[in-house]
């Protein structure tokens with residue numbers, strides 16, 4: 391094996407969710423004969439209407455003279471012009487904005503966007519000062535754990551918990567007494583709606599964070615992978631925020647195109663330019679085939695329509711099944727709390743006073759044929775000890791109705807045994 395640099399070592403580390411995914415793959419492989427209800431997936435369900443949309447856009451592209459220009463040519467780093475134009479037009483009309491094409495960057499998936507931003511704005515400055523990458527509310531997307539080349543720059547903040555004892559529900563709130571955004575902050579990142587919790591930060595909370603950051607000219611990347619207008623996986627009202635130091639970051643992965651790798655950043659031209667330069671060095675530009683079909687889907691309004699009429703109701707129904715089944719089967723006397731299901735494609739369960747760790751609970755669930763993801767992997771950047779980190783589970787809403795119901799019933803039985811009361 392070749393000797394690795396410090397960076398090579400950091401990047402190869404089997405950390406967080408990758409360790410769990412390895413365990414899950416091995417479990418599924420070893421358990422030949424045993425059937426598992428696998429609720430670990432972050433992969434969205436392939437919905438027939440959504441697949442048809444992408445097939446139709448592909449057929450149209452193949453039939454047009456545009457095809458050779460798209461597939462047989464290099465393009466601009468910033469992205470494929472018809473896609474950029476479609477986004478400018480759609481967002482200006484939808485949100486009354488005044489965007490030009492200089493406000494847009496297309497990236498190969500949104501993960502890459504966070505990688506560019508974390509390293510362009512976070513890490514050491516030329517004079518050796520450490521600029522932090524701030525995650526204002528932990529837990530958040532596990533993928534933020536690997537985006538920085540300067541791991542010590544990543545810092546996450548423990549939230550406040552709003553608990554509804556009676557109804558076994560809770561919600562995370564940013565703790566503004568603790569949250570530090572100042573001249574040592576390089577950028578701020580959070581997902582809204584949130585993977586893993588389904589939380590949607592309120593418009594007020596977003597304004598507060600953005601305003602605080604604006605004081606120090608700090609870019610705020612709002613990860614809108616589940617937000618409106620596409621894939622519109624919000625089950626509660628939310629207003630996307632644009633302008634100033636805010637970068638609205640989108641992904642088409644949850645709108646049926648995870649394999650095509652399309653991320654979209656909307657922000658002020660100076661910030662967009664910085665990210666674009668990073669991209670040119672890294673990979674020149676995003677693949678153009680996916681961009682060309684996305685341009686058609688957005689320009690025609692079909693993507694927005696399918697998002698609100700098909701994608702959102704599908705997952706909203708799933709969270710309702712999880713809620714109803716847990717309410718019916720979990721012992722009332724146990725201190726379990728489901729996070730308010732406000733969006734995304736996951737349910738987040740907190741088992742307070744859990745006598746074992748989340749990892750052990752995950753193992754116990756495997757014994758009854760159910761796979762979820764232990765919650766402790768979703769606290770990147772949160773270094774402090776906090777029992778809560780070992781008390782949560784992420785449950786993917788990608789199962790069938792029956793699978794979700796059966797899995798939650800089994801989970802309730804395991805919980806009853808584990809708590810022993």
Ligand code: PLP
Pocket residue numbers: 432498499500501502531533581584585613615640641642643648651652653
């Ligand atoms: N952000 C969030 C909150 C996600 O859940 C995901 C994927 O699951 C991503 C970003 C990365 O998405 P992609 O790189 O496919 O756009």
